[in-house]
Amino acid sequence: MSADAYAPQSGDLSYDVTSYDLVLGYRVRTNRLEGVATISAVARQAVTSFALDLVGLRTSRVKVDGEAVRFTPGPRALRVTPARALSVGEAFEIEVAYAGAPAPRRSRWGAVGWEELTDGALVAGQPVGAPTWFPCNDRPDNRAPMRLEITVDDGYTAVATGVESVSSRRGGRVTSTFVSDVPTATYLAAVHVGRYRTRPLAGSGTGVVPAVTVSAPPALTAAVDRAFAPVPEMLRLFDTLFGPYPQPACTLVVTADELEIPLEAQGLAVFGMNHLVPAAQRLVAHELAHQWFGNSVGLARWSDIWLNEGFACYAEWLWSEHSGGPTVQTCVGEYYARLAAKPRDLLLVDPGPDDMFDDRVYKRGALTLHAVRRQLGDAAFFGLLRSWTAEHRHALVTTDDFRRAVERVGGADAVATLSRWIDSEALPPQP
Numbered sequence: 001m002s003a004d005a006y007a008p009q010s011g012d013l014s015y016d017v018t019s020y021d022l023v024l025g026y027r028v029r030t031n032r033l034e035g036v037a038t039i040s041a042v043a044r045q046a047v048t049s050f051a052l053d054l055v056g057l058r059t060s061r062v063k064v065d066g067e068a069v070r071f072t073p074g075p076r077a078l079r080v081t082p083a084r085a086l087s088v089g090e091a092f093e094i095e096v097a098y099a100g101a102p103a104p105r106r107s108r109w110g111a112v113g114w115e116e117l118t119d120g121a122l123v124a125g126q127p128v129g130a131p132t133w134f135p136c137n138d139r140p141d142n143r144a145p146m147r148l149e150i151t152v153d154d155g156y157t158a159v160a161t162g163v164e165s166v167s168s169r170r171g172g173r174v175t176s177t178f179v180s181d182v183p184t185a186t187y188l189a190a191v192h193v194g195r196y197r198t199r200p201l202a203g204s205g206t207g208v209v210p211a212v213t214v215s216a217p218p219a220l221t222a223a224v225d226r227a228f229a230p231v232p233e234m235l236r237l238f239d240t241l242f243g244p245y246p247q248p249a250c251t252l253v254v255t256a257d258e259l260e261i262p263l264e265a266q267g268l269a270v271f272g273m274n275h276l277v278p279a280a281q282r283l284v285a286h287e288l289a290h291q292w293f294g295n296s297v298g299l300a301r302w303s304d305i306w307l308n309e310g311f312a313c314y315a316e317w318l319w320s321e322h323s324g325g326p327t328v329q330t331c332v333g334e335y336y337a338r339l340a341a342k343p344r345d346l347l348l349v350d351p352g353p354d355d356m357f358d359d360r361v362y363k364r365g366a367l368t369l370h371a372v373r374r375q376l377g378d379a380a381f382f383g384l385l386r387s388w389t390a391e392h393r394h395a396l397v398t399t400d401d402f403r404r405a406v407e408r409v410g411g412a413d414a415v416a417t418l419s420r421w422i423d424s425e426a427l428p429p430q431p
Helices: 218-228 231-242 278-289 306-322 328-340 359-376 378-391 399-422
Strands: 015-027 032-043 050-053 058-064 070-073 077-081 091-100 105-107 110-117 120-124 144-153 157-160 163-170 173-184 191-194 197-200 213-216 251-254 263-265 268-271 297-299 395-397
Touching: 015 191, 058 070, 058 077, 120 263, 144 157, 144 191, 157 173, 157 197, 213 218, 218 251, 218 278, 231 278, 231 306, 231 378, 268 278, 278 306, 297 306, 306 328, 306 359, 306 399, 328 359, 359 378, 359 399, 378 399
Parallel strands: 015 144, 213 251, 251 268, 297 395
Antiparallel strands: 015 032, 032 091, 050 077, 058 091, 070 077, 105 110, 110 120, 120 191, 144 173, 157 191, 163 173, 197 213, 263 268
16 A cells, blocks of 8 residues: 555555664675664554565565564565464564665665765665665654664774664674664665764754764864854754754764765764865755754655755755845845746645655745745744744644644734645745
């Protein structure tokens, strides 16, 4: 049974995962990944078989509640048949042993998933890349806590979603364990491996600013310090405007490779060495803002992705103004003009899978928020954002949830303003 209309070949609605425990071993030189995934789940309906998304890796064993069971591998998923039917509401545990050479999968959004670097690896999970490195129920609405234990060769550092709890060294290999107690979407789980040095970011961990950890090649230390010096002030600003930082970790990773774009994960973001320049500061703000919008306040379905990207894009403009760059209104004028020059055939509330990452979703989403802000006034608007992040902390939302939140604050006129921007392809006047 398809879980999401935008990714109909991913996920299984017959059950929900309640936790993931991944024990992984990775060798950089040979790009060899070995894993044992222990997955706790509960049946949503009577289940005689179920699917686990897994791409490009070979499964050697599957157990359900400790008993070896039949499984059928496919190009996109494992089909698992328990020894007996599972009843509605029944909890069960799945254990999958698997291995192989992880690689990105081809998708309509390009290559996504586990990716080799020059001397390491990273994960680009959004939207369907998670199955390239662990078996999962790859649905945006099925979030679960995670424990990741990762062993790599000495000389390399693994950085992953969650808070690092223990690290040990044995036989020329290093094992690190990360725990994410907050519910995490599969696409927001990540592992990054490289010759990194991990250290706290100067100026973080004081007042409302969480402790920020940076993992980067030692040769980039000075450039990293310059590029991330504004991060504590960004977090202070976002605390004021959006509410307290919602994640248990705040980790920034910089690769020795150039990357096309930065990538966010739960409590984590990765940047390429090419992003350590002043022009990329807006991207740092964007990825940090996702910790509130997208990673805490999460999507119930991909069609509402503007709730992630429009909010993070607007955060870029807010930081720009706060830091002495172009004002929000200047950004509005610039990007409205760009939007007006593009085809007007995108419906923000449902852009379609091919356009879900179109820049118009990002910029029209940000302009939508500015239009609502102008309608409500600053005090009410930022009060709305803080209540939105508080009420839906680590929960799932839809656009209709945001409509109701806007209506509570601004009534029918504010909802009408919102609707003009999200429910019609026509471009409203510049706010």
